[in-house]
Amino acid sequence: MKRVFSGVQPTGNLHIGNYLGALRQFIELQDDHECIYCVVDMHSITLPQDPKELRSHILDIAALYMAIGIDPKKSIMFVQSEVSAHAELGWILTCSSYMGELSRMTQFKDKSKGKENGSIPTGIFTYPTLMAADILAYDADIVPVGNDQKQHIELTRDLAIRINNRFNKNTFVVPEGRFMKEGARVMALDDPTSKMSKSAENEFSRISILDSDTKIKKAIMRATTDSDALVKFDIENKPGISNLLSIYSAFSGTPISDLEKQYDGRGYGDFKKDLVEVTINAISPIREKFEEIRNSHELTKVLDDGRERASVIAEKVLARVKNDFGIGR
Numbered sequence: 574m575k576r577v578f579s580g581v582q583p584t585g586n587l588h589i590g591n592y593l594g595a596l597r598q599f600i601e602l603q604d605d606h607e608c609i610y611c612v613v614d615m616h617s618i619t620l621p622q623d624p625k626e627l628r629s630h631i632l633d634i635a636a637l638y639m640a641i642g643i644d645p646k647k648s649i650m651f652v653q654s655e656v657s658a659h660a661e662l663g664w665i666l667t668c669s670s671y672m673g674e675l676s677r678m679t680q681f682k683d684k685s686k687g688k689e690n691g692s693i694p695t696g697i698f699t700y701p702t703l704m705a706a707d708i709l710a711y712d713a714d715i716v717p718v719g720n721d722q723k724q725h726i727e728l729t730r731d732l733a734i735r736i737n738n739r740f741n742k743n744t745f746v747v748p749e750g751r752f753m754k755e756g757a758r759v760m761a762l763d764d765p766t767s768k769m770s771k772s773a774e775n776e777f778s779r780i781s782i783l784d785s786d787t788k789i790k791k792a793i794m795r796a797t798t799d800s801d802a803l804v805k806f807d808i809e810n811k812p813g814i815s816n817l818l819s820i821y822s823a824f825s826g827t828p829i830s831d832l833e834k835q836y837d838g839r840g841y842g843d844f845k846k847d848l849v850e851v852t853i854n855a856i857s858p859i860r861e862k863f864e865e866i867r868n869s870h871e872l873t874k875v876l877d878d879g880r881e882r883a884s885v886i887a888e889k890v891l892a893r894v895k896n897d898f899g900i901g902r
């Protein structure tokens with residue numbers, strides 16, 4: 574069975590971009606793969622977080638994993654900082670990476686834009702080597718993620734191949750990214766030229782999985798479109814409606830070309846009203862399950878058990894890597 578690894582940062586509640594780009598795949602894969610899903614809390618502290626809120630968000634993300642359908646009997650679910658192999662392997666990989674390749678990461682460039690070198694946190698620079706460690710520590714074959722992580726996966730592959738070549742053996746399994754056809758890059762509702770994000774200031778730029786029906790409706794009805802009222806997919810000239818069409822298609826499974834026909838001559842009002850319904854139908858059951866799971870003892874047990882199972886795998890890989898590098902005795 575092929576092994577799958579992925580993770581989500583606990584920096585806030587999940588939005589439909591996370592769900593459609595990544596988490597939907599987690600569920601698809603768990604029946605016929607060995608899946609390992611992580612709450613990557615050490616990545617979150619690359620930027621300052623409020624400790625109380627961070628701890629609460631870690632449990633929120635874990636509860637959301639279960640609420641969307643991750644079954645702890647099938648998949649391993651755990652918190653990154655509780656398995657120390659991630660930090661250890663992260664250091665080893667940092668030592669095999671170059672300043673040049675890390676400087677080229679677009680996420681790093683975005684987050685450090687306009688800042689002097691003296692005030693750019695080192696953690697956002699070395700972030701991708703820790704992400705590579707997450708993946709490589711489990712000999713993962715497949716990494717389901719959104720499009721924005723493509724470059725990080727490429728770097729992970731480069732590091733694995735570089736080290737394998739250096740020692741002339743299979744120190745690491747070289748993983749592959751897995752991306753959705755629709756939903757791999759969900760854009761902000763108020764600005765369809767930038768990606769939907771957990772941290773954008775305008776709360777109507779995103780739909781969080783835990784949003785009320787009223788908030789979902791408001792966010793969709795006020796989403797930016799254009800003035801020609803044609804429901805047509807055209808990323809270049811009509812990015813707003815194109816983004817909404819992708820979301821509709823991803824939630825309903827209806828191809829975009831069919832949606833264009835269905836709404837031909839009907840304008841944006843009708844289309845948006847239906848999209849509200851499709852979105853609410855898809856995510857309101859998750860919200861209800863989340864409330865139940867978030868405060869249950871089961872969640873603690875699942876994460877304890879996940880930590881044990883993940884540690885066994887990662888420790889074994891780490892021992893192999895240390896041996897190949899000649900560190901330890």
Ligand code: TYM
Nearest residue numbers: 579580581582590591594595704707718719757758759769
């Ligand atoms: P994070 O926490 O930002 O996002 C979690 C997942 O959601 C995807 N995603 C999106 N997909 C479509 N449209 C969007 N607007 C959108 N925004 C986010 C992300 O691609 C991701 O799959 N670096 C990762 C976390 C990470 C990780 C890992 C992932 C750390 N270690 C190892 C996989 C394997 C991140 O910040 O994701």
